[in-house]
Amino acid sequence: xxxxxxxxxxxxxxxxxxxxxxxxxxxxxxxxxxxxxxxxxxxxxxxxxxxxxxxxxxxxxxxxxxxx
Numbered sequence: 651x652x653x654x655x656x657x658x659x660x661x662x663x664x665x666x667x668x669x670x671x672x673x674x675x676x677x678x679x680x681x682x683x684x685x686x687x688x689x690x691x692x693x694x695x696x697x698x699x700x701x702x703x704x705x706x707x708x709x710x711x712x713x714x715x716x717x718x
Contacts, residue, residue, distance in 0.1 A: 654708055662701025666693040 670693050677683060 654705065657708065658701045658705035661704040662697040665700030666697030669693045669696040 670689060673684060673689055673692075
């Protein structure tokens with residue numbers, strides 16, 4: 651697998667998991683429940699946006715950075 655793709659996918663996972671942690675903290679703080687399906691749909695969108703933006707921004711910000 652291309653290192654740029656691998657890094658982008660990992661950043662997408664980090665974004666999705668971060669969203670899930672934040673939404674759980676909100677639920678604990680506010681005492682309000684959000685549906686299970688909605689959490690994972692939004693987490694998928696956040697993960698996709700994070701992966702896509704990382705994939706597009708990596709060459710612009712870092713160039714090749716020693717990768718082949």
